[in-house]
Amino acid sequence: xxxxxxxxxxxxxxxxxxxxxxxxxxxxxxxxxxxxxxxxxxxxxxxxxxxxxxxxxxxxxxxxxxxxxxxxxxxxxxxxxxxxxxxxxxxxxxxxxxxxxxxxxxxxxxxxxxxxxxxxxxxxxxxxxxxxxxxxxxxxxxxxxxxxxxxxxxxxxxxxxxxxxxxxxxxxxxxxxxxxxxxxxxxxxxxxxxxxxxxxxxxxxxxxxxxxxxxxxxxxxxxxxxxxxxxxxxx
Amino acid sequence: xxxxxxxxxxxxxxxxxxxxxxxxxxxxxxxxxxxxxxxxxxxxxxxxxxxxxxxxxxxxxxxxxxxxxxxxxxxxxxxxxxxxxxxxxxxxxxxxxxxxxxxxxxxxxxxxxxxxxxxxxxxxxxxxxxxxxxxxxxxxxxxxxxxxxxxxxxxxxxxxxxxxxxxxxxxxxxxxxxxxxxxxxxxxxxxxxxxxxxxxxxxxxxxxxxxxxxxxxx
Numbered sequence: 516x517x518x519x520x521x522x523x524x525x526x527x528x529x530x531x532x533x534x535x536x537x538x539x540x541x542x543x544x545x546x547x548x549x550x551x552x553x554x555x556x557x558x559x560x561x562x563x564x565x566x567x568x569x570x571x572x573x574x575x576x577x578x579x580x581x582x583x584x585x586x587x588x589x590x591x592x593x594x595x596x597x598x599x600x601x602x603x604x605x606x607x608x609x610x611x612x613x614x615x616x617x618x619x620x621x622x623x624x625x626x627x628x629x630x631x632x633x634x635x636x637x638x639x640x641x642x643x644x645x646x647x648x649x650x651x652x653x654x655x656x657x658x659x660x661x662x663x664x665x666x667x668x669x670x671x672x673x674x675x676x677x678x679x680x681x682x683x684x685x686x687x688x689x690x691x692x693x694x695x696x697x698x699x700x701x702x703x704x705x706x707x708x709x710x711x712x713x714x715x716x717x718x719x720x721x722x723x724x725x726x727x728x729x730x731x732x733x734x735x736x737x738x739x740x741x742x743x744x745x746x747x748x749x750x
Numbered sequence: 751x752x753x754x755x756x757x758x759x760x761x762x763x764x765x766x767x768x769x770x771x772x773x774x775x776x777x778x779x780x781x782x783x784x785x786x787x788x789x790x791x792x793x794x795x796x797x798x799x800x801x802x803x804x805x806x807x808x809x810x811x812x813x814x815x816x817x818x819x820x821x822x823x824x825x826x827x828x829x830x831x832x833x834x835x836x837x838x839x840x841x842x843x844x845x846x847x848x849x850x851x852x853x854x855x856x857x858x859x860x861x862x863x864x865x866x867x868x869x870x871x872x873x874x875x876x877x878x879x880x881x882x883x884x885x886x887x888x889x890x891x892x893x894x895x896x897x898x899x900x901x902x903x904x905x906x907x908x909x910x911x912x913x914x915x916x917x918x919x920x921x922x923x924x925x926x927x928x929x930x931x932x933x934x935x936x937x938x939x940x941x942x943x944x945x946x947x948x949x950x951x952x953x954x955x956x957x958x959x960x961x962x963x964x965x966x967x968x
Contacts (some may be wrong), residue, residue, distance in 0.1 A: 612849035647804025
């Protein structure tokens with residue numbers, strides 16, 4: 516399984532190195548999205564958690580904007596990842612080569628996760644500057660940010676890969692993937708946003724409570740992929 | 751295959767299909783569009799589930815041991831199964847590695863190089879991205895993957911399509927060489943002259959059944 520995962524991963528990374536879709540298409544899309552959010556929320560944002568009234572403090576809004584942008588990136592990346600296999604019949608070839616379906620799942624989900632990590636890093640730096648967010652300074656808050664990022668990214672890549680495979684043989688997969696995927700990611704989005712809000716507002720204990728939910732979701736989504744990918748590839 | 755019934759949606763693509771192909775035999779399937787030629791190939795590869803019947807490849811039931819049987823099969827369909835962003839060499843290398851031929855790294859490398867040379871894809875072509883190739887050249891790359899994998903059964907769907915006359919002759923040579931090595935070849939073809947020339951048996955299909963069978967030594 517690990518051998519097949521490495522082979523699929525190396526192939527998808529080689530394709531990304533050539534095509535640079537994540538950097539040249541997904542990243543600009545994400546920047547546009549965040550920019551639009553910034554314009555749309557301009558009048559309701561302030562950079563002070565203590566300000567009340569009709570305004571919303573940036574630390575409460577920025578995590579939501581960030582994770583929504585990451586979620587939309589995942590939709591685009593998984594469409595691309597499955598499109599590579601489906602466009603010229605490679606999906607059937609993978610099945611014919613007797614490659615381990617779990618290896619395909621792990622390989623493809625890992626590449627999507629790596630692309631998401633890069634996008635998150637660049638987006639995080641850009642949003643910190645654009646929204647003038649003060650980054651947390653305590654070790655607890657920083658580790659909370661990082662652990663949430665890792666768990667959310669793994670869970671999102673895993674469940675997106677499952678829905679990508681599910682839609683592989685369907686002609687309307689471009690429109691079907693977001694329709695199927697977005698509702699399933701609601702608890703993931705909720706937990707990651709709440710946990711990051713905890714980190715940004717120095718209420719790390721409430722943030723850590725959400726990490727437990729993220730951990731459970733991560734295990735469920737990865738297990739779903741491992742158990743179902745074989746059937747999804749064959750159907 | 752014995753008594754195979756396969757549906758495409760609700761359409762009966764194969765209705766009680768029987769065929770027995772020996773090791774090293776070349777069988778050509780002919781027939782009008784929708785006769786079931788492509789379905790026979792996909793059913794043999796286990797890519798289309800069957801409602802009834804038994805499919806045995808290399809002595810094993812496809813439904814029981816699908817994954818390990820598939821490693822011995824090579825399918826060249828209408829789609830080439832190539833990755834447009836990868837180079838010619840990368841595509842063939844990936845096919846050999848993913849199919850796990852059991853060969854050592856150096857042997858696998860040699861078989862990739864030999865296949866590329868045999869298909870006329872050496873030189874500058876081997877480093878070219880598949881996206882920049884013509885349809886005929888892509889077909890050659892797909893054939894190179896098949897040759898490099900050294901599988902026991904070739905399932906070819908309209909293999910001469912898109913190939914230039916030289917490519918068609920080369921394909922015929924490859925099929926003859928493979929059959930001499932003991933590779934079984936089943937191909938669907940509309941090219942009646944070529945099918946007659948290279949096949950040991952030509953089966954005419956209609957409505958998902960064999961309606962006529964001509965045997966001869968190629």
